[in-house]
Amino acid sequence: MKFLSLFAAGILVLSGCAGAPSREPAQRVSPPASRPSIVPSPTLPGITPRPGPVVASPSEVTGTRFIRVLLPGGTSGVVLEGETIRAWGADGRLAAEASGRVTLAAVGERIRWNGSRLLGESLDAAGVPDLRVGTRKGTARVRLLARKGELLAVAVVPIEAYVASVVSREAAPRFHPEALSALAVAARTYAVGAAAKPRDPAYDVVAGVEDQVFDGMDGVAAVFREAADRTRGLVVRYGGEIAQTVYHSTCGGRTEDAGSAWGKDVPYLRAQLCDDCADSPVYRWEYRMPDAEGRRVAKALGVPAGKDLRIAVMGRTPTGRASRLRISSGGVSREVQAAEFRRAAGYAKVRSLKMEIVPVAGEWRITGEGWGHGVGMCQFGANGMARRGAGFREILARYYPGTETNGETP
Numbered sequence: 001m002k003f004l005s006l007f008a009a010g011i012l013v014l015s016g017c018a019g020a021p022s023r024e025p026a027q028r029v030s031p032p033a034s035r036p037s038i039v040p041s042p043t044l045p046g047i048t049p050r051p052g053p054v055v056a057s058p059s060e061v062t063g064t065r066f067i068r069v070l071l072p073g074g075t076s077g078v079v080l081e082g083e084t085i086r087a088w089g090a091d092g093r094l095a096a097e098a099s100g101r102v103t104l105a106a107v108g109e110r111i112r113w114n115g116s117r118l119l120g121e122s123l124d125a126a127g128v129p130d131l132r133v134g135t136r137k138g139t140a141r142v143r144l145l146a147r148k149g150e151l152l153a154v155a156v157v158p159i160e161a162y163v164a165s166v167v168s169r170e171a172a173p174r175f176h177p178e179a180l181s182a183l184a185v186a187a188r189t190y191a192v193g194a195a196a197k198p199r200d201p202a203y204d205v206v207a208g209v210e211d212q213v214f215d216g217m218d219g220v221a222a223v224f225r226e227a228a229d230r231t232r233g234l235v236v237r238y239g240g241e242i243a244q245t246v247y248h249s250t251c252g253g254r255t256e257d258a259g260s261a262w263g264k265d266v267p268y269l270r271a272q273l274c275d276d277c278a279d280s281p282v283y284r285w286e287y288r289m290p291d292a293e294g295r296r297v298a299k300a301l302g303v304p305a306g307k308d309l310r311i312a313v314m315g316r317t318p319t320g321r322a323s324r325l326r327i328s329s330g331g332v333s334r335e336v337q338a339a340e341f342r343r344a345a346g347y348a349k350v351r352s353l354k355m356e357i358v359p360v361a362g363e364w365r366i367t368g369e370g371w372g373h374g375v376g377m378c379q380f381g382a383n384g385m386a387r388r389g390a391g392f393r394e395i396l397a398r399y400y401p402g403t404e405t406n407g408e409t410p
């Protein structure tokens with residue numbers, strides 16, 4: 001699912017944050033074979049509520065499922081802020097306590113607490129009334145791990161709170177409630193599938209575009225929390241297995257086969273006609289790529305480009321999306337995957353591969369349809385269906401044909 005939602009992108013553009021990284025919706029169709037398949041304990045012993053003044057929030061009662069989300073932050077260290085901050089070591093004993101602000105840094109495989117005490121390689125920290133991790137508020141509990149001098153901060157989040165937060169970033173608040181519900185089920189299904197095949201022994205998903213964007217639980221609007229509540233515990237299954245519920249902003253008229261997009265066929269991720277996303281602001285789009293930018297992209301793709309740069313679509317998938325491009329200049333010619341070109345040019349500029357590219361007067365005129373990889377659920381299509389009266393189950397059945405939606409624990 002990994003793409004900047006239109007809404008969030010709009011906010012970034014409006015706020016003048018043009019340098020914000022491009023996002024692309026999650027595409028976890030084929031996890032790397034190297035990914036360890038360690039199944040975490042659903043309630044993560046060691047992070048369950050402990051005695052003392054740190055009181056668990058009502059959502060963290062026994063039986064609540066958690067997802068472990070790696071927060072971005074770099075390697076230099078992590079700042080925790082809270083009225084009271086407590087941290088427990090791997091042995092479950094209280095290791096440190098502070099008020100206000102704590103700076104943590106990794107020293108080899110150990111964690112330095114506030115520039116002085118050297119503690120073990122992992123700490124479970126919680127705050128009262130709340131914990132701020134770096135700039136992120138509303139992360140009630142966090143596990144910190146020192147790994148070869150790098151400090152990893154892993155938020156331990158109740159899964160329903162995670163779903164509401166993800167939907168708040170992936171959808172627009174003006175979406176119909178049934179469309180938000182469909183997205184909540186897709187986001188939850190993705191999370192449950194990811195937790196069964198964690199990215200790393202220490203965390204299930206990352207907070208960024210590689211999985212689903214997570215910005216903490218603070219300030220999530222009521223419409224998104226309600227979408228999670230209405231669909232609490234529901235997931236999408238195919239043949240009894242958790243489905244790979246990828247989604248995107250706008251398909252532009254027809255969704256894409258997973259096989260065409262990523263080289264791996266998935267029975268319920270097949271191209272579907274979609275006539276419900278026509279009111280999306282990116283149903284049709286145009287990007288005029290300056291000549292200098294075209295040369296930069298060509299160079300990034302291995303073709304040192306001069307004035308004679310040529311870019312041509314050499315192949316398309318059955319749904320009309322570009323699959324291969326030829327880039328040539330100065331006697332050097334290279335054929336690249338169209339997806340590589342899109343990544344190099346920027347996901348928010350070349351919004352989809354359903355595009356044409358034509359040189360016009362010193363620039364490249366790129367016209368296209370839709371935003372995102374096009375696989376799975378079309379969000380604007382889901383919204384169009386909901387406005388026509390469809391419920392979230394009907395929406396999910398259309399974009400993930402052959403699947404069924406039911407409780408997480410059948």
Ligand SMILES: [Zn+2]
Nearest residue numbers: 274277378381
């Ligand atoms: Zn669509």
